Amino acid sequence: MDDNDQAILRITQDGIPLDKEPFKVIANQIGLTEEEVIARLKRLKSTGVIKRLGISVNQRKVGIVANAVVAWKVPEQLVERIGNILSSYKEVTHCYERVVIPGKWEHNLFTVVHGYNRESVERFAKRMSDVIGIKDYIIMFSNEQFKRTSVKHPL
Amino acid sequence: MVEEVIEELKPKLRLKLDSKDKELLQLMQDAFPLESHPYAVLANKLGLTEDEVFAKVKRLYAEGVIRKLRTILDAQKLGTCSSTLIAMKVPEDKMKHVVGIVNEYMSVTHNYRREHDYNLWFTVTACGDKNLRATVEEIKRRAGIPDSDVLDLPTTRVFKIDVRFKFTDTDTDTDTDTGEEGVLQVADSG
Numbered sequence: 001m002d003d004n005d006q007a008i009l010r011i012t013q014d015g016i017p018l019d020k021e022p023f024k025v026i027a028n029q030i031g032l033t034e035e036e037v038i039a040r041l042k043r044l045k046s047t048g049v050i051k052r053l054g055i056s057v058n059q060r061k062v063g064i065v066a067n068a069v070v071a072w073k074v075p076e077q078l079v080e081r082i083g084n085i086l087s088s089y090k091e092v093t094h095c096y097e098r099v100v101i102p103g104k105w106e107h108n109l110f111t112v113v114h115g116y117n118r119e120s121v122e123r124f125a126k127r128m129s130d131v132i133g134i135k136d137y138i139i140m141f142s143n144e145q146f147k148r149t150s151v152k153h154p155l
Numbered sequence: 156m157v158e159e160v161i162e163e164l165k166p167k168l169r170l171k172l173d174s175k176d177k178e179l180l181q182l183m184q185d186a187f188p189l190e191s192h193p194y195a196v197l198a199n200k201l202g203l204t205e206d207e208v209f210a211k212v213k214r215l216y217a218e219g220v221i222r223k224l225r226t227i228l229d230a231q232k233l234g235t236c237s238s239t240l241i242a243m244k245v246p247e248d249k250m251k252h253v254v255g256i257v258n259e260y261m262s263v264t265h266n267y268r269r270e271h272d273y274n275l276w277f278t279v280t281a282c283g284d285k286n287l288r289a290t291v292e293e294i295k296r297r298a299g300i301p302d303s304d305v306l307d308l309p310t311t312r313v314f315k316i317d318v319r320f321k322f323t324d325t326d327t328d329t330d331t332d333t334g335e336e337g338v339l340q341v342a343d344s345g
Binding site for chain 1: 172180183184185186187189190191192193194195205209212213216218219220221222223224225226227228229230232233235236238240242254257258261263264265266267268269270271276277280282283306308309310311312313314315316317318319320321322
């Protein structure tokens with residue numbers, strides 16, 4: 001990655017301008033041609049530095065109003081297998097293993113589950129429980145969103 | 156009780172999106188064209204004109220359906236950020252104060268009230284030369300929540316981060332419980 005790549009990533013992770021020719025706007029900002037900006041974005045996408053170039057949607061506006069962290073207590077030797085199973089489901093947007101604090105917090109596998117309503121999220125968790133054979137899980141619905149932004153990578 | 160009623164009403168307050176809107180959202184989420192005139196390419200796929208598509212996009216922004224068009228970078232490939240999830244038991248009368256402090260930090264990207272004894276959950280991400288530990292300690296100290304009421308849960312393994320939704324083949328106009336079909340569909344991880 002050279003300085004121009006970094007400049008392109010710095011601008012585009014903040015937002016691609018709402019313009020009919022958005023890449024020309026970016027090109028003008030950093031003194032490259034539009035073709036070069038597009039070519040570099042294509043390359044950064046194919047190498048995987050850019051995971052996705054697209055919109056993020058406010059899912060609440062399209063009716064996806066239920067969101068819960070479902071935390072599972074999974075034996076260490078099963079985490080790899082069960083993490084991969086849970087990740088394969090469309091309803092799961094995030095799946096992480098986290099540290100445990102013995103005696104205080106022992107649910108080590110975290111999933112974020114979205115749905116149109118609470119019942120669908122609860123049903124999904126029950127179904128997952130049956131699939132993975134883990135009965136010990138906690139559903140924590142979010143009932144208020146105080147902050148939601150994105151990580152800005154230093155470039 | 157009031158909360159339950161609000162929860163029930165929420166889906167009815169949602170915007171009406173037509174099938175072209177949904178197709179457009181799907182295309183813009185999954186594969187925004189890397190072309191000189193991206194909206195013309197999208198228009199071609201949707202059977203609309205570039206002007207019509209651009210007008211729709213502006214409307215969807217204005218209505219808050221589209222948050223942002225941007226690049227999502229691979230944190231692991233860039234290797235510059237570390238993060239943790241913090242949970243706190245916050246007394247109700249201190250909640251507003253604590254949320255104010257927590258939200259001040261740029262490093263805090265997500266902060267939610269959740270239905271649990273640990274009622275406040277937020278992520279802290281430190282990039283570059285920013286020190287994650289120092290930030291977490293400062294937030295805890297300023298919030299005035301004792302360590303016994305705090306969980307600090309760094310990630311040990313990432314299995315999936317893919318916040319994409321399926322708009323086109325679910326009926327989001329349905330207000331009632333739609334059974335198993337009502338379960339959200341999210342696009343496959345790519």
